Amino acid sequence: MAVLIALPLSAVLALGTPVEVPDFSYAYRYQLQIETAATEETLTEAVAADLRRFFPFDSNCPVLPPVGARCDLYTIPGLPLPGTTNPVQVVEKTKTSWTFRSLPGHIEGSDRNITFTFSRSKTALELRVHASGPWTPTAAATVHLGIAHAVWQVFADRVSAAY
Numbered sequence: 231m232a233v234l235i236a237l238p239l240s241a242v243l244a245l246g247t248p249v250e251v252p253d254f255s256y257a258y259r260y261q262l263q264i265e266t267a268a269t270e271e272t273l274t275e276a277v278a279a280d281l282r283r284f285f286p287f288d289s290n291c292p293v294l295p296p297v298g299a300r301c302d303l304y305t306i307p308g309l310p311l312p313g314t315t316n317p318v319q320v321v322e323k324t325k326t327s328w329t330f331r332s333l334p335g336h337i338e339g340s341d342r343n344i345t346f347t348f349s350r351s352k353t354a355l356e357l358r359v360h361a362s363g364p365w366t367p368t369a370a371a372t373v374h375l376g377i378a379h380a381v382w383q384v385f386a387d388r389v390s391a392a393y
Contacts, residue, residue, distance in 0.1 A: 254365035256373050260357045260386035262348075264393045270326040270348045273355060277348070277389060278328065284392070286384040287316070297323055300333065318344075332363070339366035346385075357386045 268276070277284050278294035291301035303316040316337050318330035327347035334340045342363030349356050359382045363369070372378045 253362055254369055254373075255360070255362035256378060257358070257360040258379055258382055259351075260359075260383060261351070261353075262355045262357060262386060262393075263390040264355050266393045268355065268393055270350055270355065273348045273389070273393070274326050274328075276393075278323075284385060284388045286381050286388070294323070294328055295320055297321065301330070338369040338372065339364055342366075342369060357382070357389065359385075 262273075264273070280292075281294045282289060282292040285303075288304040289301050291299075295301060297320050300317055300319050303318060305314045314337060315335065317333040317335050319333055320328060321331045321343070322329040322345075326349060327345055329343055329345040332338055332340050332342040332344075336342070342361060344359065344361040347358040347360075349358055361369075361378070372381075
């Protein structure tokens with residue numbers, strides 16, 4: 231179970247030395263509005279094969295690369311962060327998920343993992359997103375300001391719209 235550490239926004243954005251927190255995690259679930267008979271496996275395969283179409287960040291990776299490969303994620307179109315490159319490495323792939331690890335130079339800091347999983351609930355297919363890693367002010371801000379939830383909602387909406 232993911233634990234969300236609640237800090238006041240003033241603490242998140244403060245310029246002083248942050249309190250040492252060994253891990254900062256979040257987990258979100260998005261029910262997909264899929265009208266086809268896709269399985270978790272076929273949906274994961276289809277999204278990975280056309281990553282640029284679905285993923286909410288621009289990237290130099292049109293498809294999900296193999297484990298060990300690097301992708302540079304760029305800003306979301308319309309957000310005022312031009313020129314931002316957020317390098318990630320694919321560290322794990324399964325039939326229903328993949329995990330990125332942030333590399334040095336990523337806006338949220340390095341060594342943060344984020345796993346995207348397509349799974350079936352009792353009523354529908356879901357996109358599950360779980361992130362964890364060292365606490366950083368920018369990682370905390372993306373959660374506390376609702377940015378992380380909104381970004382992954384775009385991902386879920388794009389997948390739902392296609393199927």
